Amino acid sequence: MIIDFHTHTFPDAIADKAVSNLAKMGNVTPFNTGKLDDLVKEMDESGIDISVILPVATKPTQSESINEKSKNTDKIIYAGAIHPDNENYEEILDNIKAKGMNVIKLHPDYQGTYFNDPKIVRIIKAAAERDILTxxxxxIDVAYRNDVHCTPDMILEVLDELKGLIEDKLVLAHLGGYELEDEVLEKLIGLPVYMDTAAVLPLYPEKAEEIIKAHGPSKILFATDSPWGKQTEFIKLINQMNLTKEEKDLIFYKNALRLLKIDN
Ligand SMILES: [Zn+2]
Known part of the structure; x- marks a missing residue:
């Protein structure tokens, strides 16, 4: 079994435009059209059983409309959308929980808010209180290279502020920090957080393996960032690592099943 913990899709009507704009902004290549049907097709071809889709509310008004449209299936699990400027964040989290979802996605760069801002801290805390994973x-975000909104130092600050409250309730995408691999190794290893493998595996496979081994396979989630990562390529990169079958199983699906509360 394989679960891709970090994917993106866009509504059919705007997918072509959204994917081509994002590709230009970040100078990155999409590996599918960004439409849901196409993601499912790629999953079937790659042997991926479940993908977690992480929608980002780039404006506060989008959160509730995105969440209304998100419908989980056997193969697709949606994270809830929420924006740091949502003053009714507790109500939004309650609605996410009521829909049976137990994950939310934050993107500090696309939401114009630094990770250590009280508006983000209060959401992570309120989510953890509801047993929702953030x-x-x-x-680095490829579209905003010069202004990093979630650095290892900000993560350390938030973990310290919420000490005892959010243990194992936070997933850091891109193995803790896109293109900040050395700083991640220096500052974040062993903390009570999960890291996903999205986007970065093909960029620096050896450093990625170092981070995975240092942090521990029981705290790593297989993820591609589809359409910005190719699912077959990421599977191959994990399989090539010097890890045991049990460690690969944890990364590919066992940790994800536990976090998503899926019985297997
Ligand atoms: Zn992503």
């Missing part, structure tokens, strides 16, 4: 973009 996935955050971490490290």
């Amino acid at each position: 996935v955050t973009h971490a490290g």
